Amino acid sequence: MLLAAFWISAIGLLYGFIIYPGILFFVGQLKGGKTFVEAELPRVSLVIAAYNEESVLKKKLENALEIDYPSEKLEILLGSDGSNDLTAEIASRFFDVGVKFYDYRIRRGKPSVLNETIAKSSGEVLFLCDANVMFDPHALKRLVAHLGNPAIGAVTGDVRLESHEANFGEGESAYYKLERAIQLGESKLGSVMGVDGGMYIIRRSLFDTxxxxxxNEEFIASMRVIRKGFRIAYEPDAFAIETATPTATQEWRRRVRVSAGSVQILRGGFWPPATRPIELWQFLSHKALRWANPLLLAVLFVASAVLTLSGAHPLYKMMLFMQAAFYSLATLATISLAFRNTKIGGIAFYFTMSHIAMAVGMVKGLLGRQATTWKQADRTFSSHTSV
Known part of the structure; x- marks a missing residue:
């Protein structure tokens, strides 16, 4: 049983971290894969849900008005989820240029804000984003170009995190490079397993309340697109810049929240049906297996330790040493901000912190202890910030 536990965990982790990304990286390098079909530009509704975003809202609305898209075919709607800062005052400065503002006084969470605001929109395509994401002016046209293919139901872009100033930036940067490579391969082979909530478009006819x-409302919306028989494409040339959370404490909260949402997804059956075998394989490989990683990592460590103490093959001793060394680096990076800012320290720290947060989040999800409303992250950076 112990040997079986060791090898099942080891093979599962090897497949999830190396084999599956490797397959998709190879697919992503293949030529072709573009789904552009010439078509008339559709009317688009840009919907922004915000809670206490006074620090970025003016810049966000100015950025939205600079989008390279026919103004008569683009409407901008801002929904405030019970904000108690200057959100309403800042939004009022943009009324004369067509921004529509909906001030929901009772805070209920992002899904409710999106539902009510989208109900007031008129676009045949919905363009959803976060308030701290700034678009490249050409991003929308590059996303919309995919919709000329009737098999595409949603398109996600490359949201690039400004994480170089965050105290875990090296690790986060490595994670997102891997994630984008996976998405490119998934897009060419089948369908991307989830849009980036920071910037994506979806056909209005496919959006359900x-x-x-x-x-994880964007993931639920993604799975509904796939379950209706459509694909989700990834467009690497449609990019935007997102302000990353500057401290590990805030990133921890975000990771816990996202992981708690994975329990909702599994309980609700939000995954591709058996009639979409490629997408189902992608879901199991990219999402379901990743959510199992904290358990697999714990089992691998314990099994390695027990097998080493029992005098088993030296292989298990080597595996234990490698794991202990890696987690020691993560511990050092937790203590030392300087070491955390190195590539080795940053990767060890972010990997370990993310998986512990994932485990905590899934427990909270199982117990129903994660609130739907979110705590606003600090958008400012400071060289003195160390938590």
Whole structure:
């Protein structure tokens, strides 16, 4: 049993971290894969959900007005989820240029804000984003170009994190490079397993009312697109810049919240049906297996330790040493901000912190202890910040 536990965990982790990304990286390098078909530009509704975003809202609305898209075919709607800062005052400065503002006084969470604001929109395509994401002016046209293919139901872009100033930036940067490579391969082979909530478009006809309790509402919307028989494409040339959370404490909260949402997804059956075998394989490989990683890592470590103490093959001793060394680096990076800012320290720290947060989040999800409303992250950076 112990040997079986060791090898099942080891093979599962090897497949999830190396084999599956390797397959998709190879697919992503293949020529072709573009789904552009010439078509008339559709009317688009840009929908922004915000909670206390006074620090970035003016810049966000100015950025939205600079989008390279016919103004008569683009409407901008801002929904405030019970903000108690200067959100309403800042939004009022943009009324004369066509920005529509909806001030929901009772805070209920992002899904409810999106549902109510989208109901007031008129676009045949919905363009959803976060308030701290700034678009390249050409991003929308590059996303919309995919919709000329009737098999495409949603398109996600490359949201690039400004994480170089964050105290875990090296690790986060490595993670997102891997994630984008996977998405490119998934897009060419089948369908991307989830849009980036920071910037994506979806056909209005495929958008259903989001459950008010949803923690990962963009993933639920993604799976609904796939379950209706459509694909999700990834467009690497449609990019935007997002302000990353500057401290590990805030990133921890975000990772816990996202992981709690994974429990909702599994409970609700939000995954590709068996009639979409490629997408189902992608879901199991990219998402389901990743959510199992904290358990697999714990089992691998314990099994390695027990097999080493029992005098088994030296292989298990070597595996234990490698794991202990890696987690020691993560511990050092937790203590030393300087070491955390190195590539080795940053990767060890972010990997370990993310998986512990994932485990905590899934427990909270199982117990129903994660609130739907979110705590606003600090958008400012400071060289003195160390937590």
């Amino acid at each position: 989001l459950p008010s309790w949803a923690l």
